[in-house]
Amino acid sequence: MVNTGGGATGHLAGRQRIEILVFDWIPAEKTNTMLSTGTAAPDFRLYSTPDQTLALSELRGRKVILAFYPADWSPVCSNQMALYNEMGKYFSRHNAQLLGISVDSKWCHLAFSDQNKFHFPLLADFEPKGEVARLYEAYDEKTGECLRALYVIDEKGIIRWSYLSPVGINPGADGILDALETLDNVKSIAS
Amino acid sequence: MSQLKPTVNSNDHLFGNPAATLELVEYGDYECPHCGHAYPIVKNILERLGPDIKFVFRNFPLTTIHPHAFMAAIAAEAAGLQGKYWEMHDIIFEHQQILAIENLLLFAGRIGLDIGRFQKDIQQKTLSEKVEKDMDSGFRSGVNGTPTFFINGRKFDGDWTGDNLLQYLRDVRAGVGV
Numbered sequence: 001m002v003n004t005g006g007g008a009t010g011h012l013a014g015r016q017r018i019e020i021l022v023f024d025w026i027p028a029e030k031t032n033t034m035l036s037t038g039t040a041a042p043d044f045r046l047y048s049t050p051d052q053t054l055a056l057s058e059l060r061g062r063k064v065i066l067a068f069y070p071a072d073w074s075p076v077c078s079n080q081m082a083l084y085n086e087m088g089k090y091f092s093r094h095n096a097q098l099l100g101i102s103v104d105s106k107w108c109h110l111a112f113s114d115q116n117k118f119h120f121p122l123l124a125d126f127e128p129k130g131e132v133a134r135l136y137e138a139y140d141e142k143t144g145e146c147l148r149a150l151y152v153i154d155e156k157g158i159i160r161w162s163y164l165s166p167v168g169i170n171p172g173a174d175g176i177l178d179a180l181e182t183l184d185n186v187k188s189i190a191s
Numbered sequence: 192m193s194q195l196k197p198t199v200n201s202n203d204h205l206f207g208n209p210a211a212t213l214e215l216v217e218y219g220d221y222e223c224p225h226c227g228h229a230y231p232i233v234k235n236i237l238e239r240l241g242p243d244i245k246f247v248f249r250n251f252p253l254t255t256i257h258p259h260a261f262m263a264a265i266a267a268e269a270a271g272l273q274g275k276y277w278e279m280h281d282i283i284f285e286h287q288q289i290l291a292i293e294n295l296l297l298f299a300g301r302i303g304l305d306i307g308r309f310q311k312d313i314q315q316k317t318l319s320e321k322v323e324k325d326m327d328s329g330f331r332s333g334v335n336g337t338p339t340f341f342i343n344g345r346k347f348d349g350d351w352t353g354d355n356l357l358q359y360l361r362d363v364r365a366g367v368g369v
Contacts, residue, residue, distance in 0.1 A: 080335070090330065116255070169348075172193070172335035173330045173333075177331060
């Protein structure tokens, strides 16, 4: 494993140049850019309970909110998910389903969900670890956890809104609500 | 930075000088321990800044994790109908470990409410709608947990513990670039 910890402080110019070249080839060093709006959301299938899986494509016909978050049980994540848990009726009003995704296992999700009485599925991006998060540019190679990233996907499976929050900050729900409302307004104008 | 939506209006319960230059809004949950921790801090701020500040409390009960929070919010609103919103607000926060309905009725008696009227009022749909409206405004304003504070309409993301919030408000009052 190459050390990516910002070590380009060598005294020799030549050595520095080599390090920079090496850095260009390390995926962890690239800037996180989320998938573009207007593009198709990549399909995936993950465990939503210990014995059931859920594919994104099964939710076609509904809007989907994908909430990638670093870890079950960590304080900020719990707050963020507890907040979204209160918003069930807001999301259903917009025909939207919320899915929480982290690299925790299905058993860990089960305990976390039971403890907090969550009313929405938590998907286990556990094996291969972080595969879906990588697909959505929402994986942190350094920590091995998901980033705190949000996507709103429309009824046809097209990404319509995304937001990457600083890992330590709960992004709230105003952005999601605005995106859902904009989508519904656009639809009502078009029809 | 997130903005308060809607801005403070006649539907809000306002404490302090309505003409004050500083406006502090808290979205809070009566059963949330962090809000309980913030309660004396806010009290102290209101005392120290006196006529320079007005304070608004908006309900943000996270009912799944705090099963008594919604009813406590209703109780405060019902007390408001008898002109004793802040008395109920205070007594609830001072007893936030014991918010079962029987205790809310005891609190109502202790602050001198007409209990018969209070019992009828807490069943009014308009009160639960008011609490839900507060929640809705919180979601739209970017509230991401409780307590969340807004100062002069802008979300405060700093540290509110200890004297930090008081000091921040003093800086705002003094026109310091914050």
